[in-house]
Amino acid sequence: MSNTEKFIQHLADGQVFKKDFIILGTGILDGNPVTGAQVKVPLKTLNRHGLIAGATGTGKTKTLQVIAEQLSLKGIPSVLMDLKGDLSGLAMPGTANDFILKRSETIGVDYEPMGLPVELMSISNEKGVKLKATVSEFGPVLISQILELNDTQRGVVALVFRYCDLHHLPLLDLNDFKRVLQFVTNEGKEEIEKEFGQVSSASINTIMRKIIELEQQGADRFFGELSFEVDDFVRTKEGKGVVSIIRLTDIQNKPKLFSTFMLSLLSEIYETFPEQGDADQPKLCLFIDEAHLVFSNASKDLLEKIEAIIKLIRSKGVGVYFCTQTPTDVPESVLGQLGLKVQHALRAFTAKDRKAITKTAENYPDSPFYDTAEVLTSMGIGEALITALNEKGIPTPLARTLVRAPITRMDILSDSEIDAVVRASSLVPKYNQDIDRDSAFEMLERKMMKVQKEQEKVELPGPAPRTSKRTPKEESFIEELSKNTMVRQMGRTLFRELARGILGSFSGKRR
Template sequence: MLETGKIFIGTSGMGHQPPGGSEAGEGEYLDLRFANRHGLITGATGTGKTVTLQVLAEGFSKAGVPVFCADIKGDLSGIAAEGVPKDFLLKRAAEIGLQPYLFEAFPAIFWDLYGEKGHRVRATVSEMGPLLLARLMDASEAQEGVLAIAFKIADEGGLPLLDLKDLQALLTYMGEHAGELSTRYGLISKSSLGSIQRALLVLEGQGADQFFGEPALKIADLMRTDAEGRGIVSVLAADRLMMNPRLYGTFLLWLLSELFEELPEIGDPEKPRLVFFFDEAHLLFKDAPRVLLERVEQVVRLIRSKGVGVYFVTQNPLDVPETVLAQLGNRVQHALRAYTPREQKAVKTAAETFRPNPAFDCAEAITELGTGEALVSTLEGKGAPSMVQRTLIRPPSGRVGPISDDERRQLLATSVVAGLYDRDIDRESAYEILNARAAKAQEQVQAEKAAREAEADPPPSRWTLPGFGHQEETQAKTSKPSRAGYQRETVAEAAMKSVARTVASSLGRALVRGILGSLKR
């Protein structure tokens, strides 16, 4: 039943083949050579998508391929524990001919943006970039332009943007110097700045401040294998993260972009270097601007040559844009409901994307599939899609359901990345640099003010005696003598002045008497 170089998905033809068709009990496989051609897992809630995801993740791990997946409900954590032989699992294994059916635990690393159920996951603001940050804040086109200017100023000014307070400090600086910056970079509207700052406060309240910072996640830590050569499964705890779906979608898109930017081209390898499962994929595309959709399409189309396979997991195939849907070669379609016009359209769309099988009507089968049953079509031969088959999905070897809190704590303590991401690092960045520049500028302003005051009213020289300084000389030249000036006269000067006054008075009286006497005669 098992084949080298392939992942066993399940068994098809269980009573659904026409006379002359394929034999019952034919195995359905995912060829590792085409696993980097991406894939799609769809189906309504409760139809078995999570189990299918776990089966594929286990298969990749056994093949030595690292896996990254988001654990929306906590169920995927069971992949790190050995499975328990339950009746419904044993029954399915016997039904599809899976012998021997072995239970085993798989190597796993648990991650969490909030650091509660896994190792902390962080990214810097610079790594996120203005486009994804604008998406995260639901920014307008004008606000996105201001963010682009902010990143440009940071690059040219040597201002590392690591966390939210760095970006907030830079926006404050831009507001204070909007006039001079606008002449160089274009209009910087203070209203746009204010809107961005308010959006950052909202993000901070939603816990995004815990995501931005250092140490930033290293892509190499998602691409590890254990001592036995099995690929390590990185499980992102996303139950709390899903309360902020925009942060969830933006984070996973950032991770894809980082893989795309950092990994070298390797063409089509014998097996992928990493497989990335994007659960609740509709959150990535919902209300996304055109430029972001183009970015996703570009990454999905080109990341294949870097050895990365991307598998979108969602309820409805209509959640994925057609340009992206066309890139997904390996497909597993669980049951869909067809009660509303949109659901009916989804069933029709899903059926039309498969290579038809004359054994059954594909659209009709989609609505009849039971739990753990799916339509499967994978790439084979020279990369052509196989004929769609109605398939019973194999049971997983790991535990079906979540692990306990004690088991999680033990796995975190013995993890290969234990201690690498659990402590915050706050090195000098834009916040500290701008604050230091502002303090230095304030000191310079105060020094210049003090210099101007000293120049207008200089202090007395320490070599000038009291009463003979510059101030006194100026005052003596420009003002009338005061009473204090007379008190500084010597005794001789006072006596001479008194004699002069007496003589003048006697002479005056004598002259007056002479004149009056002559008049009488």
């Protein structure tokens, strides 16, 4: 038996699947693609998460595109976090040429260009379905982790949420949250101390600064109504899974907002989806491009939360896939949970790079056909080392793979094409509407106005006779009271008008 035949048999023995699978490419031996050595991944283990890694320009994004395409064709929906803006092409068919047709023939698959059902989404100013969530839905624990608060400050946040629950004050957006914090140390200080004890002004001020920092990254647009229902991610159209592309190109320099959104999404999916058990295919796959932004800027508590969800969410039939430059961008506790590993080429320009490559090679199964560390630096664009889990949870043989070409467009959509996709959306009318209902901000404002009017009646029971004259002290009190009331009302009106005009509506649904 020749070495090539041994190679084909080696891959075939490790990829005996009873259930359905997707084909990612064909194996490469001695630098040449081998027909008949297809590299397959079973659908049954795609909820075991995965990693797509490699240096810039080696084809990571196209591999992500291929996997999302093949999932869609199998009726499996996916969510793609698109930070570079180059995944929208999934909505349009690709273009066949001699190179692609020959590549497909070598791999042993047909090449049929087609567009897939795509839903464009956004948490910022990008066009598409607006994804939002309310502060109440996050809860005190998650909000505290996002704001990186200490134990004392977390206690204050828990107090705020408890007070709002008891007094039916909906916390929908960050303005509601800030207004209640102001109330705790100002107008409502006496009431709060009677009910909960003394609250430190220093803690309140720190929390306020943290919220403002989050606002500066654009979180004020994310918190509000109408809250997105994660079940809308799990849709099919004409038998194909809908690909939901969350366009994040304008928040690349806002890692706090990105990690906040990602964690809220994972938490909501985990809490909402029912247990799926040992199913033949995943319910949903989530792809996180530029995943280093999640981990490099997250606090210890936030990392622990992410790691816990990653470990548990697969039982809900959800697979999470991280796309980044090196496996070391992902914490080891998360890396150990990843079943599918797609490693594109790495570049060794420095001694540090070479050490990283050696460490990366140790993350993959040994192969009788490759020196993994050597292959990592010699692969071309569109090639990758791939290993997955078979249906018994055992890693499949490591294969240097010629990855198949995407059947959708390998380029971005034009503005007019994006507009067409957005117009065709059934979710835009549902979520892209301005809702401004009463919440904690408005309720506390009315409460304070009522208190002020009652104080006026107590202090000034009736009009004084024309002949009487007020003392200088009384004149000063009335003038100050009138001035404070007018300034507060003018300030509130001006603030809300500016907020609506510049940042959009601040409102939200509380579940």
